[in-house]
Amino acid sequence: MKIYWFKAQAPRRVVALAKHLGIEAKFVWLDVAKGGLQAPDYKTLNPNMKAPTLVDGELVLWESSAIMAHLCIKAGSEMWPASKPAEQVELLRWLSWNEGHWSPVVGQFYFEYVIKPKFKMGPPNLDKLEAKRPELEKFAGVLNTHLAGRHHIAFDRLTIADFSLASMACHWREADMRLEQFSNIVAWLDSLDKLPAWAEPWPADA
Numbered sequence: 001m002k003i004y005w006f007k008a009q010a011p012r013r014v015v016a017l018a019k020h021l022g023i024e025a026k027f028v029w030l031d032v033a034k035g036g037l038q039a040p041d042y043k044t045l046n047p048n049m050k051a052p053t054l055v056d057g058e059l060v061l062w063e064s065s066a067i068m069a070h071l072c073i074k075a076g077s078e079m080w081p082a083s084k085p086a087e088q089v090e091l092l093r094w095l096s097w098n099e100g101h102w103s104p105v106v107g108q109f110y111f112e113y114v115i116k117p118k119f120k121m122g123p124p125n126l127d128k129l130e131a132k133r134p135e136l137e138k139f140a141g142v143l144n145t146h147l148a149g150r151h152h153i154a155f156d157r158l159t160i161a162d163f164s165l166a167s168m169a170c171h172w173r174e175a176d177m178r179l180e181q182f183s184n185i186v187a188w189l190d191s192l193d194k195l196p197a198w199a200e201p202w203p204a205d206a
Helices: 009-022 040-045 065-077 085-117 126-146 160-169 183-192
Strands: 002-005 024-030 053-056 061-063
Touching: 002 009, 009 065, 009 183, 040 053, 053 065, 053 160, 061 065, 061 126, 065 160, 085 126, 126 183, 160 183
Parallel strands: 002 024
Antiparallel strands: 002 053, 053 061
C-alpha cells in the first residue's frame, strides 16, 4: 500500500489515521514546490492533482473520506462502521457538513495563515477574512452546540468524522479563527491533541 501526501489538511487526516490504526504503508511525499502534484505519473493516479492518494494493489483512491473508510475496513476499525449502515448515515451527515459548510470557511483562515507563509505567497488578506468571520461564527455555533455534552462528533467514540472536521480547525490559534468563545469546540480539539498519531501525524522521512 502507498499513500501519497504532503503537509496539508486533507493528507493529515489520512496519515494520522494510518498511524493511529497501525497500518503498514509506504508514505510517498510529494514535493509540491517542485510540481509534484502535476507530475505525469502522479496525474495518472489522481487527475485532480491533489493529495492524498492511496494505491492498494489495483485499487487507486482519492478523496480523504473514501481513503479513511478504506483504511478502517482494512484494519477492522469501527472508526468507519462498515457493518452498521445507520451509523454510516450519521457519519456521512457530518462528513458532508464538513465539506459543504465547515471546511470551506475554516479553510480560508487556514490558507491565509498557514499555507501562504509556507509557500511564500504573501501576507494574509485580512479584509477577506473579516468578511468570512460571520460565516465562521455561524457554523462554529452549530458545531459547538452539537458538541455540548459530547467528547466526539458521533456515537461518543472516535471516528473518521473527528479527524475530518478537526484537520483545519486544529490550527485555530495560529490562524486567528478566534474560537475561544466556542468552548466545546476548543475542548474537543484539545482532546484530540492527546492522541499521539494526531499530535504527530507526519511520517518521519518527510
